Amino acid sequence: MRKRLAALAIGLGLISAPAMAQVDLGSGFSVTGTVTGATDYVFRNISQTRSRPAVQGSVELSHETGFYISTFASNVAFAGTDARQEVDVSGGWRYTAGGFTADIGGTWYTYPGYSNQPGQYGLNFAEGILRLKYEMEPVTFVGTAAYSPNFWGSSGDGYYVEGGIDVKIPGIDVTLSGRLGYQWIERNSRFGAPDYLAYSIYVSRPIAYGFAVSAGWYGTDISQSECGGLKICDGRFIASLSWTF
Template sequence: MFRKIATLALGLGLLASPAAAQVDLGAGFSITGTATATSDYVFRNISQTRSRPAIQGALELSHESGFYIGTFASNVAFPNTNARQEVDAIGGFRHTIDSFSFDVGAVYYSYPGYTAQPGQYDIAFFETILKLKYELEPVTFVGTAAWSPDFFGSSGTGWWLETGLDVKLPILDITLSGRVGYQWIERNARFGAPDYFAYSIYATVPIALGFSAAVGFYGTNISEAECGGLKICDNRFIASVSWTF
């Protein structure tokens, strides 16, 4: 039974990219918040809500030195468990040198209210993440490396590598993005799925007053049989609307 929920790797897309809008608090500090409504919550292209909608919020306090702390929350829906929400603690440092920027951070993923049943494991875990970005207008090249000493479901060491690019189009300020990544897990049997390849392409368009919309296609090479008979690893289209302050 735990095999079905262990296919869910959880994450945070907001970690390394500061939002466009910020509220100046003085003394070099600023705060940024984002609220999102999305048709599905995926992490590394695996649904966290069993292909259902999610409401999410993120808050970040940053300093002009580059250090930041933050939090992220979302509803989740894991099969055969009482986990219904995810609340993450985030911290790190980011810096930009000319066209190059990096972000070194850490996330602790927690699931308040979750109680492990017989045959299940703790699903909370810790991950360190390095994100790199190089801007060459109108293209931005990005890369991500993430490591967990004990990944989701106590599945041992986990590694994630991803690369991609963002292209700013001259039409409506649309940004077209593409990503490819690969997830390694030490204990695949406990995790409930093999190491896998993930890919996505999506577009983001600013609207007004801090609102933006996005639509994209997300997929993995995990078959339904390898995904515990669930459709959470299937290819899917996702649409979302976000408001940032």
Template sequence: MRKLLLALTAAAGLSLGAPAQAQVAIGETGLTATITGTVASDYLFRGISQTRSRIAYQSSVELAHASGFYVGGFISNVRFAYTDARQEVDVFGGFRFSLADFNFDVGVQGYLYPGYSRAPGTYNLDFFEGYLKATREIGPVNLLGAINVSPNYFGQSGTGVYLEGGADWKTGIWDVTLGGRIGYQWIERNVRFGTPDYAWWSIAVSRDFAIPNIGTITASVGYYDTSISRSDCIYGTAQDICNARAMGYLTFKF
């Protein structure tokens, strides 16, 4: 039973990297629709694989107003061991604004797993987080930071607090962008979640490729790792979901 509970805590969320976006104005309403589509070699959430190292297919849509308010949704396949959870559907909403030389984004995001059958004695997977993000551009470098707080994190593992920082540098060489991220996840009930508190980090390169009369494809490859030892990962050596890995993705904007 303990193994089953740990398997339910693989973790969930948005894929790494900022996907390319296609924005479409909706008449004179001040509203803009943004649509993305991504194919990735894996689905990592804060360094942990959500698809057990399998290919991920993802899409998102966002409706934003000129005032700064927005709502949206995200969908991806997932594959958690010993569960029937196969889809993740996120809903989110918030407000973006600028202050001094910084851009801020404050909002709430819910992570839902429709189709998951909760067995007696196990825990609910769904959870939500409040978040605050900030970015600042300094020449060709975009600095960013974020904090996410959940009152009851994935698998009902108690309070979860997450901090992240990073930077993206437009190198000016072949239109390549070099990006790096580092984050740290605190979890109140580590045994229930399946890992200790941990750090993760990544470095990646990306580039846009324009396709005449169709749109743009953003290609990215990167290296990702966590501070979680193999024996401390969910299911220990039975799963390869916390280890270092290379990852690539293609994001489409039409």
């Protein structure tokens, strides 16, 4: 179970990144990117680096029609495995009308260099993801629904839903955010943990020259005993510094 739970903390989403700058490439194409340093890396609030710092980068190529493709990379550290990096590829389509935005896409999570040993399962998996956003200054409402036909560790169907709110605080250029989500897994025994609640509250603020900071608290309702005795499911404070280009 310890090996399974150590590998459980995979995927995207540490702290909501600042809006990325866009570089116009012509013919309707643009590219955006972010580099981030953080005190930890969590996927749905479970540590992917065993409570250690992470360095991450992402690049997205998009078209004015709404179609995009992107990649994300980060260091990882799973107890009992030789996985040391994550490289994800995402693609999809965004539509914006007024203050409403819909993003329909998917992500393929991969771990180059990982080789599963006897008793271990493959780490790679794919998810279809729907993201919705409605902006009503100074408040933004967000929602996410994700489905994997074969979630981490060949644990069968995986479903995740999340809702949240971002509130811009006037005068100090700070955004206060909160998220509440729930993860369901078909084969909990293979996944190594029960279905669980994920919650977070954090603040973010742009600085200058594309830099921004973010800090907050991330937790789950998984006890340490349900987490194979590991601390990767414990609540934790996370801070990050990002640069957009």
